[in-house]
Amino acid sequence: MSSQIGSVYKLSLFGESHGHSIGCVIEGIPAGTNLDIDLIKKRLNQRRPGKDKYSTPRGERDTFEIISGYHNDMTTGTPLCVTIKNIDKRSGDYKKTDAFWRPGHADFTGSVKYNGANDLRGGGHFSARLTAPIVFAGAIAEQLLAEKGIEILSQIQTVNCITAESFESLEITDNIRQMLDAEDYAIQTPIKEAMLKTVDEARRDKDSVGGIVEGLILNVPVGLGEPFFDSFESKLAHAMFSIPGMKGLSFGKGFDFTSMRGSQANDMIYKSGITVKTMTNNNAGINGGISNGMPIWFKCAFKPTASISKTQKTYNYETHSVEALSIEGRHDPCIALRAVPIVKAMSAIVTYDLYRERQI
Numbered sequence: 001m002s003s004q005i006g007s008v009y010k011l012s013l014f015g016e017s018h019g020h021s022i023g024c025v026i027e028g029i030p031a032g033t034n035l036d037i038d039l040i041k042k043r044l045n046q047r048r049p050g051k052d053k054y055s056t057p058r059g060e061r062d063t064f065e066i067i068s069g070y071h072n073d074m075t076t077g078t079p080l081c082v083t084i085k086n087i088d089k090r091s092g093d094y095k096k097t098d099a100f101w102r103p104g105h106a107d108f109t110g111s112v113k114y115n116g117a118n119d120l121r122g123g124g125h126f127s128a129r130l131t132a133p134i135v136f137a138g139a140i141a142e143q144l145l146a147e148k149g150i151e152i153l154s155q156i157q158t159v160n161c162i163t164a165e166s167f168e169s170l171e172i173t174d175n176i177r178q179m180l181d182a183e184d185y186a187i188q189t190p191i192k193e194a195m196l197k198t199v200d201e202a203r204r205d206k207d208s209v210g211g212i213v214e215g216l217i218l219n220v221p222v223g224l225g226e227p228f229f230d231s232f233e234s235k236l237a238h239a240m241f242s243i244p245g246m247k248g249l250s251f252g253k254g255f256d257f258t259s260m261r262g263s264q265a266n267d268m269i270y271k272s273g274i275t276v277k278t279m280t281n282n283n284a285g286i287n288g289g290i291s292n293g294m295p296i297w298f299k300c301a302f303k304p305t306a307s308i309s310k311t312q313k314t315y316n317y318e319t320h321s322v323e324a325l326s327i328e329g330r331h332d333p334c335i336a337l338r339a340v341p342i343v344k345a346m347s348a349i350v351t352y353d354l355y356r357e358r359q360i
């Protein structure tokens with residue numbers, strides 16, 4: 001099992017959905033850092049479930065407790081451990097479907113991998129609960145990157161078939177920053193109502209929908225990324241594919257490159273003062289796995305939530321037969337909506353880690 005990520009800024013995760021607590025241990029925060037607790041709380045709140053009908057009604061407050069590595073409002077430079085209690089557990093909801101392997105979920109694979117000893121309640125270690133400590137670690141990385149002038153944005157670009165303007169062309173103004181920093185969902189205002197309506201329709205149909213979350217990393221210095229195997233893209237891909245339900249990733253033009261010619265795909269290089277820039281940014285600010293100074297933009301495709309109450313057929317390992325299953329418990333009708341702060345957090349963790357690697 002690997003619950004760790006990062007080379008210099010290292011994150012180690014622990015916990016289960018219905019266990020006592022979830023949390024993480026972070027190494028690599030510079031000693032003497034005065035943590036921006038308000039930013040951490042804000043990011044956790046943006047990820048938090050139970051706000052409205054567009055997310056799972058599980059009512060977690062995500063109050064955290066730092067239990068090591070922080071003294072006199074400063075990091076000590078030693079491992080920082082944080083825990084977040086699981087408060088609103090309703091394990092009974094899962095009892096009736098205990099013997100089923102939920103289609104699209106990790107019940108079957110997890111049971112085989114851990115010889116049936118894994119905690120299945122609420123998805124156990126595979127639950128999105130585990131993304132709360134990721135958001136905690138991401139907020140710290142975001143703070144440390146902001147000190148270097150590096151900024152990260154994320155937004156919902158697509159819900160089912162409804163699409164917002166991509167970071168490829170969107171002009172990043174203070175108004176956009178504010179819009180995407182909303183307490184509920186990071187969606188551009190003109191399209192927000194239509195997207196949420198689509199989610200609600202799926203929910204009322206006892207079903208779920210997928211979506212695309214876009215990430216944007218601005219003001220990255222030239223030279224971050226460690227080819228071959230720790231290229232900027234590889235590191236981001238590793239982190240993004242760790243997010244439960246994330247099934248597709250593309251950088252810049254991504255799959256659209258295949259229908260272009262070289263003359264259309266290449267980003268022409270020019271010099272602006274002492275800075276080298278490109279006329280277009282199809283390659284999303286990365287060449288050869290190394291940042292080129294242009295904005296890094298990418299898309300993460302999230303599948304429709306696996307746990308739906310619409311009746312499906314799946315295997316019951318107690319009766320050894322395929323039976324009808326209607327999943328109870330509380331679930332998100334659209335994972336992508338709540339994944340936006342997680343994509344932001346993962347982007348910050350990777351970028352800060354690569355930044356620090358470059359200093360060594």
Ligand SMILES: Cc1cc2nc3c(=O)[nH]c(=O)nc-3n(C[C@H](O)[C@H](O)[C@H](O)COP(=O)(O)O)c2cc1C
Pocket residue numbers: 056104105106123126127128131243244245246303305306307330331332333335338339342
């Ligand atoms: C923010 C977020 C919320 C999620 N909520 C649910 C949920 O309510 N129900 C569910 O079945 N899966 C949910 N998932 C996805 C599952 O955790 C994921 O599908 C499962 O662990 C299997 O992993 P895989 O889809 O990557 O193969 C959520 C994921 C994220 C990132």
